[in-house]
Structure formats: C-alpha cells, structure tokens
Amino acid sequence: MDFSFTPEQEKLRQEVRDFIKEHPPENYPCELEDEGYGFGGCSREFTREMGKKRWIGISWPKEYGGLGRPWIDMFILKDELARYAAPTMAHFYIDSMGVSIVAHGTEEQKKEFLPKMARGELIWATALSEPDAGSDLFGMKTTAVRKGDDFIVNGNKVWNTLSHFSDWLLLLAITDPEAPRARGMSTFVVDVKTPGITLRPVADMTFSESFAEIFFDEVKVPAKNLLGPLNRGFAQTMESLEGDRFWGRMVRPVATRRMLDLMVQYCNETKHNGVPLSKDTVIRDTLAELAIEIEVCRGLAYYVISLIDKGINVSLEASHEESILKTFADELGRRAANVWMQILGPKGQLWKGSKYVPFEGEPFEGVIPFQYLFAPGVGLAGGTTQMQRQTIAWRDLGLPRA
Amino acid sequence: MIDFDLSEEQKMLQTAAREFFDTNYPKTLVRELIKDPKGYFPELWRRMVKLGWMGIILPEKYGGSGGTFLDLCILCEEMGRACLVDPFFSTVVVGAPIILEAGSDEQKQKLLPQVASGDLILTLALTEPSPKYDPYFVQTGAKLDGANYVINGVKLFVENAHIADCIILVARTDKSKVRDEGFTLFLIDTKTPGLSHTLLKTISGDKQCEVVFNNVRVPKENVLGTLNEGGSYLKEALDKATVAKCAEMLGSAQKIVEMSVDYAKERVQFGHPIGSYQAIQWLCADMSIEVKGARYIIYKTALELNEGLPCSFDIAACKAWISDAQYRICLRAHEVFGAIGFTEEHDLPLYTRRAKTQELTLGDSRYHREVVACELGM
Numbered sequence: 001m002d003f004s005f006t007p008e009q010e011k012l013r014q015e016v017r018d019f020i021k022e023h024p025p026e027n028y029p030c031e032l033e034d035e036g037y038g039f040g041g042c043s044r045e046f047t048r049e050m051g052k053k054r055w056i057g058i059s060w061p062k063e064y065g066g067l068g069r070p071w072i073d074m075f076i077l078k079d080e081l082a083r084y085a086a087p088t089m090a091h092f093y094i095d096s097m098g099v100s101i102v103a104h105g106t107e108e109q110k111k112e113f114l115p116k117m118a119r120g121e122l123i124w125a126t127a128l129s130e131p132d133a134g135s136d137l138f139g140m141k142t143t144a145v146r147k148g149d150d151f152i153v154n155g156n157k158v159w160n161t162l163s164h165f166s167d168w169l170l171l172l173a174i175t176d177p178e179a180p181r182a183r184g185m186s187t188f189v190v191d192v193k194t195p196g197i198t199l200r201p202v203a204d205m206t207f208s209e210s211f212a213e214i215f216f217d218e219v220k221v222p223a224k225n226l227l228g229p230l231n232r233g234f235a236q237t238m239e240s241l242e243g244d245r246f247w248g249r250m251v252r253p254v255a256t257r258r259m260l261d262l263m264v265q266y267c268n269e270t271k272h273n274g275v276p277l278s279k280d281t282v283i284r285d286t287l288a289e290l291a292i293e294i295e296v297c298r299g300l301a302y303y304v305i306s307l308i309d310k311g312i313n314v315s316l317e318a319s320h321e322e323s324i325l326k327t328f329a330d331e332l333g334r335r336a337a338n339v340w341m342q343i344l345g346p347k348g349q350l351w352k353g354s355k356y357v358p359f360e361g362e363p364f365e366g367v368i369p370f371q372y373l374f375a376p377g378v379g380l381a382g383g384t385t386q387m388q389r390q391t392i393a394w395r396d397l398g399l400p401r402a
Numbered sequence: 403m404i405d406f407d408l409s410e411e412q413k414m415l416q417t418a419a420r421e422f423f424d425t426n427y428p429k430t431l432v433r434e435l436i437k438d439p440k441g442y443f444p445e446l447w448r449r450m451v452k453l454g455w456m457g458i459i460l461p462e463k464y465g466g467s468g469g470t471f472l473d474l475c476i477l478c479e480e481m482g483r484a485c486l487v488d489p490f491f492s493t494v495v496v497g498a499p500i501i502l503e504a505g506s507d508e509q510k511q512k513l514l515p516q517v518a519s520g521d522l523i524l525t526l527a528l529t530e531p532s533p534k535y536d537p538y539f540v541q542t543g544a545k546l547d548g549a550n551y552v553i554n555g556v557k558l559f560v561e562n563a564h565i566a567d568c569i570i571l572v573a574r575t576d577k578s579k580v581r582d583e584g585f586t587l588f589l590i591d592t593k594t595p596g597l598s599h600t601l602l603k604t605i606s607g608d609k610q611c612e613v614v615f616n617n618v619r620v621p622k623e624n625v626l627g628t629l630n631e632g633g634s635y636l637k638e639a640l641d642k643a644t645v646a647k648c649a650e651m652l653g654s655a656q657k658i659v660e661m662s663v664d665y666a667k668e669r670v671q672f673g674h675p676i677g678s679y680q681a682i683q684w685l686c687a688d689m690s691i692e693v694k695g696a697r698y699i700i701y702k703t704a705l706e707l708n709e710g711l712p713c714s715f716d717i718a719a720c721k722a723w724i725s726d727a728q729y730r731i732c733l734r735a736h737e738v739f740g741a742i743g744f745t746e747e748h749d750l751p752l753y754t755r756r757a758k759t760q761e762l763t764l765g766d767s768r769y770h771r772e773v774v775a776c777e778l779g780m
Binding site for chain 2: 001002003004005006072260264267268278279281283284285287288289291292293295296297298299300302303305306309324327328386389390392393394396397398399400401402
C-alpha cells in the first residue's frame with residue numbers, strides 16, 4: 001500500500017507551476033467561464049499553449065504527437081493545473097476523443113486528427129443526446145444512411161457542450177434501424193462546417209451559452225469518417241464517456257479545496273460585530289466537513305487512477321469505480337457551491353460588475369454565484385447521478401435488473 | 403506510486419483473521435459475551451494469543467512479532483467486521499503502546515511480555531464525567547506523599563476496568579497547567595485499595611466502567627514516563643488508537659453493506675427481489691460510495707502514522723468521516739432489511755448499537771471537525 005508520488009512525478013508538478021507562472025490564467029480570457037468542475041474555462045489560446053508543451057497528448061503515443069507517458073502523469077498534470085483553475089475546457093473533449101481515436105481509429109484517421117489535436121488546434125464536441133434521448137440514449141432518432149461513398153445524416157442533437165466553439169463532432173447515429181439499438185448505432189467524426197449542419201446555442205441557467213442544439217439536414221458524412229466498426233458505436237460511446245466520468249471529475253478535490261482555502265481566508269478576515277466569521281461554530285463545522293469530503297473524493301479519484309496505472313481498462317472492466325467518483329464529486333460540488341453562497345450571505349446573489357460584489361476586481365469576482373447556478377447541471381452532464389447510481393448498483397454490487 | 407493493494411504478508415494476516423473470526427466468533431458468541439459479566443472468553447483470548455496477535459506491534463524482545471501499525475489496522479478491521487467485543491482494543495491498541503512509548507526499560511521488560519502472552523489486561527483511564535467528550539478535562543489529582551502518590555478522582559467510560567489487571571491512569575499533577583500539559587501517567591494495579599469500579603449499562607453491551615480513586619496510594623516507581631509529561635506520550639498513542647478504531651469501524655461498515663446487498667438479492671416483494679428496485683439500489687449505491695471513500699483516508703493515515711509523518715488533519719478527518727458514514731450506513735441498512743432487521747434476534751442491531759459506541763469513542767464527528775477547523779487555520 002502506498003500513496004506517495006515519485007520524484008519524477010513531483011518534478012512534473014513543478015513544471016506545471018513554472019508553466020502557470022509563464023501563462024497565468026488571468027491572461028487568458030475565456031469564451032466560457034469556469035463552471036466549477038475543476039478544468040477551468042474555455043480558452044483556445046491556453047489550449048494551444050498546452051499543445052506547444054505537448055501536454056494535451058501527454059499520455060498519447062509519441063508517433064501521434066503525444067509524449068507517451070503513463071496515464072498517472074496526465075492525472076498529475078490535470079490535478080496540478082486545477083490548483084490554479086487553469087482554463088483547459090477547450091481541450092476537454094480532445095482528451096476523450098484522443099483515447100477513442102487511438103483505440104478505434106484507422107491509421108488515416110489517427111494521422112489526420114491526432115497531431116492537430118495534440119497541438120490544441122482542433123476542438124471537439126460530442127453529439128449524442130437528443131430531445132427524446134437523454135439518459136435513454138436508445139430513444140434517439142438521428143440516422144446515418146449509407147449512400148455510395150457517404151452516409152447521409154438526418155436528425156437533431158441537443159445539450160452538446162462546446163459544440164458551437166468546436167471544429168469537429170463525435171456523432172452517434174442509427175445505422176441499422178432493424179437491429180436492437182445496442183448493435184445498430186455507429187460513431188462518426190463530423191466536420192462542423194459540413195453543409196446541412198446548423199448549430200443553435202442554448203443558454204443555461206447561468207445565462208451563458210455553454211451548449212447548443214445541432215440540426216443535421218441531409219448532411220453528407222464521408223464513409224471514411226466512420227470511427228470504429230459499423231454498428232458498434234454504442235459500446236464505444238459508453239467507453240469514451242470515461243473522459244467525462246473520470247478525467248472530468250478527478251479535478252474536483254483540488255478545485256474545491258482552492259475555493260475552500262479562499263473561504264477560510266475570507267472568514268478569518270471578515271468580521272461581523274467585531275468577531276471574525278471563522279469563530280462561528282456552524283461555519284467551522286461546515287467548512288471542516290467539506291474539507292473532509294474533499295479528501296474522501298481525492299481517495300476515490302486515486303483509486304481509479306491506481307487501476308488505470310496498473311493497466312486495467314477501467315471504462316470497460318470497472319466503470320462503476322468511475323461512477324462512484326462522479327456521483328460523489330458532483331454532489332460535493334453542489335454542496336460546496338451552496339456553502340460558499342451561505343457564507344457570503346445576501347451579497348452572494350450579486351453578479352460580477354455589481355456594486356458591493358464580493359472579491360471585486362479579483363479573479364474570484366462573481367465566480368461563486370456563477371458556479372452555484374451551474375452546480376445543478378454538473379450532475380446531469382456525462383451521465384446523470386441517477387444513472388451513475390444505477391451503474392454502481394448493477395456493476396459494483398451485482399444487484400439485479402428490474 | 404498510488405497502490406491500494408495489501409502486501410502478500412498483509413493479505414495473509416487479513417485472510418487468517420477473517421477465517422479465525424468466521425470460525426470461532428459466531429454472533430451467538432457475541433450475544434453471550436454481551437451478557438457475560440466479564441465480557442471475554444479466556445478460551446478465545448488464548449487462541450488469539452497463540453496467533454501472536456497480542457504482540458503484533460510489540461518488538462520481538464518483548465515477545466511480540468514486530469509488526470507495523472498497518473498490520474494492527476488490518477487486524478482491527480477484521481475485528482470490526484466480526485463485531486468483536488473483547489479486551490483486545492484497550493490492551494493491545496491503547497494500553498501497550500503507551501507503555502512502549504513512556505515506560506522505563508524495567509517497566510517495559512516487566513509488563514510487555516505479559517501483554518504478548520495474554521497474561522495482562524490493560525486499560526486507559528482518561529476521560530471524566532463531563533457534558534462533552536474532552537480528553538483534556540482531567541481533574542483527577544495525584545499528590546506526592548513520601549514514597550507514594552495519593553490519587554483522588556473519578557474516571558468515566560473506562561473500557562474493561564472490571565477485568566483489567568492494570569489501569570494506566572491520567573492524572574493532573576500540575577494544576578497550573580491547562581489541556582494536556584501537567585498530566586502524569588500512572589500504572590495502577592486494579593486491586594489497589596481505594597480503587598473501585600462500577601460496570602455501566604451501555605446500549606451495545608460493551609464493558610465500560612466508572613472508576614473511582616479514593617485516596618489510592620501508588621508507589622513513585624509506578625509513574626510512567628516523566629512527571630508532568632504524560633500528555634506527550636498520550637498524543638501518539640491516542641492518535642494511533644483513533645485510526646485503529648477507524649479501521650475497526652471500516653470493517654463493520656463494510657460488513658453491513660455486504661449483508662444489505664445480499665439480503666436485497668434474496669428478499670422478494672411484489673414478485674421481484676427488492677434489489678431490483680431503484681430505491682433499494684440507490685440506498686446500496688450510497689453505502690458503497692461511503693465505505694470506499696473511508697478506506698482511502700483511513701489507510702492513508704495509517705501509513706503516515708506508521709512512518710511518523712505529521713497527519714493531525716488526516717486523523718481527525720478519518721474519525722469524523724467514518725463516524726457519520728457508518729451511522730448513515732446503519733440507517734440505510736435498516737431500510738433495506740425492513741422489520742426483520744429491527745428485531746433483537748437479527749444481526750444488524752448488534753452492528754448498529756456497536757456503531758454508536760465506536761462513534762462516541764475517542765471523539766465523535768463534531769469533536770474532530772473542530773480539530774479540522776483548527777487545522778484549516780480558522
């Protein structure tokens with residue numbers, strides 16, 4: 001049993017700190033703000049800087065522009081970047097698409113996409129959910145019908161995070177309407193600029209347009225853009241959601257701890273009737289509880305990376321461990337966001353730019369209400385908390401299906 | 403590197419302990435021990451001695467096997483899983499390490515081999531009657547009178563005092579000092595005149611006592627460690643005991659989860675196993691999440707203690723987390739089991755009642771969250 005990091009791994013952390021000194025997050029305005037997950041806001045420029053260091057593909061094979069380092073190095077990289085709320089959202093889907101393309105792509109696809117992705121020059125989004133197919137992906141209706149050298153795609157997708165900022169999409173469509181859904185869907189890589197594709201951004205509860213609806217009207221997708229075998233898209237998609245379930249959530253402990261440290265400082269410095277807020281026993285107990293839960297969350301993330309590090313294909317053999325992390329991390333995030341609001345009191349409801357807004361002029365201005373409003377969405381994205389609990393019940397505990 | 407696996411030797415210890423308790427410690431025995439005034443069966447105790455468990459963390463020169471604190475935690479986890487009620491914790495986990503830490507060569511040479519051979523039952527008398535758990539609230543005094551100290555005071559919630567051979571007493575010898583400064587530790591033979599004990603009636607049936615010291619005369623040689631320095635020896639021993647208790651709680655929590663999942667697979671209502679219904683599935687999923695989260699922080703802290711690394715935050719975090727998590731797990735288990743789990747005959751109540759005792763021992767979650775708040779710098 002061991003929970004320590006090697007000198008080389010500590011060296012990587014130091015390299016990240018040096019990188020942040022050279023590229024402070026404040027210098028990279030974001031098209032989409034930091035929603036609180038831990039991977040920061042969306043800045044294509046910051047993503048390109050990461051690409052220059054070859055850090056996007058830190059664990060990809062070297063021949064595709066990666067550094068070929070073990071997955072635990074990617075874990076350490078993301079963990080350390082989260083400490084500074086580095087804006088890495090733009091390459092969020094590059095991560096999972098990289099894994100998918102490495103695993104299932106043709107040589108041609110690998111050569112065409114991976115080097116550009118590794119440089120941070122190609123932004124991805126996914127096109128999976130539909131108005132009638134959220135948690136129940138089998139309810140989808142988008143079809144891809146083979147016609148000569150192309151597939152013709154018709155349908156409409158929704159909740160596609162980042163899609164209106166992206167260059168390419170991962171599309172899941174029905175390719176065999178007669179087969180059971182699990183064996184009748186395929187994944188395609190689709191250029192967003194293909195004629196027939198319309199994107200309509202949708203505002204979320206924070207008022208920002210973090211996702212979009214995508215309409216496919218007789219869209220010609222070349223057959224060579226099929227990713228993986230025909231009709232095997234569902235299983236691949238579930239696998240690729242590891243990018244969301246695990247890599248999108250392992251950053252939670254560090255990110256929430258960063259906010260906790262801010263609030264501890266705020267409570268120590270802010271007095272009411274001459275007494276610092278930090279002397280309030282309810283605040284002490286509540287912040288202590290969050291600090292403890294952050295450590296628990298850290299352990300759940302460490303467990304998954306320890307399995308990946310051993311060479312276990314977690315998304316295939318032990319995806320419930322990722323579900324355990326995601327469930328805990330998302331609910332912790334929601335709780336924490338509300339605690340920060342409670343501590344700020346009435347001023348918590350003030351938006352960035354308002355008179356009396358807390359942390360005025362600092363990077364934290366307006367962050368707390370924004371992340372508070374985004375928090376209910378965190379547990380919905382990448383497979384809802386209810387679906388994660390389902391996975392835990394079936395795969396971790398072996399409980400029977402209805 | 404991050405590695406959650408036990409070593410081969412640790413796995414062997416875990417397997418041996420689990421088999422031992424599965425074979426030798428059925429729940430019928432647990433119930434008998436709760437009724438039994440002594441609260442332990444010498445025969446079972448002897449078998450544990452033979453396995454070397456009493457001396458598991460004692461150095462070989464005292465008859466121990468020189469194991470690590472991690473080994474002790476693995477053993478405690480199995481004991482928790484078995485719902486063990488036994489003088490092991492007060493003797494091996496709390497008492498012996500204090501003597502090892504504070505004792506003179508003579509004291510160690512005299513007492514520790516007896517612990518290893520199972521011939522000495524120890525307990526620590528620290529807490530006193532007070533509204534809250536407070537290990538610093540010690541008013542029991544010891545005054546020097548010639549060649550003896552004269553001790554007066556009342557200790558409460560002293561585990562196994564009624565069967566202990568020797569009590570390690572925490573007295574305040576310097577009334578000008580606060581908290582754990584001015585503490586002195588004394589080794590007191592339980593048969594010393596003036597020392598009386600009363601067994602308390604606890605909900606879990608474990609053996610906790612009031613111990614009254616009425617002009618108890620203790621020779622100067624029975625001071626353990628340096629006068630007025632008792633607090634420093636206690637800290638390390640109690641830190642480790644707290645984490646070992648967490649390991650015990652992890653074992654019982656894990657067992658409760660397994661029992662609940664097994665029942666959910668068998669019990670049929672409305673034509674289907676209740677484990678196929680989402681309400682039950684989600685209860686069980688939440689239990690699994692909490693117990694898995696506990697495993698990391700407890701063993702991480704055990705490793706840190708083993709290596710002598712500072713970990714005050716982690717110790718408090720473990721105890722706070724598992725205390726509340728096990729409580730929630732018990733409540734959910736009762737929901738899974740329904741009425742049958744609410745009967746005295748059923749195994750679950752043994753665990754639920756014991757869980758509360760464990761929660762209250764060495765500081766509950768509120769106590770430890772206050773420690774965490776201080777560690778955060780508030």
